[in-house]
Amino acid sequence: MKLKIKIGKLKFDFEINKDTFKVIGELIIKMFL
Numbered sequence: 001m002k003l004k005i006k007i008g009k010l011k012f013d014f015e016i017n018k019d020t021f022k023v024i025g026e027l028i029i030k031m032f033l
Contacts (some may be wrong), residue, residue, distance in 0.1 A: 005012040 002013065003016050
């Protein structure tokens with residue numbers, strides 16, 4: 001499963017697996033807290 005995220009001019013392509021979800025989740029939590 002691939003996830004593409006666009007933030008402004010930045011583009012991120014992620015290969016999704018359980019470890020990736022954990023890392024992305026931690027990044028999102030840090031950004032919003």
